[in-house]
Amino acid sequence: MAIIRFDYKKIRGTYQPIIPIGIKFPDCWVPLEVYIDSGAEYTVIEAGIAAGMGFDYRQGKKIYLQVGDGSLIPVYLNLLTVQLGSVRVLCRVGFSDRLNVNMNILGKTDIFDKFEICFLQSQHKLTFKEIPENSDNSDN
DSSP states (O other): OOEEEEEOEEETTEEEOEEEEEEEOSSOEEEEEEEEOTTOSSEEEEHHHHHHTTOOGGGSEEEEEEOTTSOEEEEEEEEEEEEETTEEEEEEEEEETTOOSSSEEEOSTTTTTTEEEEEEGGGTEEEEEEOOTTOOOOOO
């Protein structure tokens, strides 16, 4: 069971839960920084990153996600391998050319059910503790 620790990243004088990850495209791994967003349903990456890798992200399932201003943006979900520290997980990764937040987002789906995640805001630290595959998460 892996425990992965990250320091927040300092952006314009404030510390933010931004961490490095890797995404496996068909021909290569790509390192990215993502904002950990416990309010986001899906991981969403700027579409230009996929396009730059020659990956046709539009082959994925098209959905619409509501963003902070209430509008809906098109997102194409693709099943890709995401690496956090030494741990790799299959994850539905969305791509959108309308994200418009100047950062990629790591959301809950396929990530938050595989890790216990602790935001230690006072120390600007984030911990991901891998949940064993065979653990029983039910309340019964």
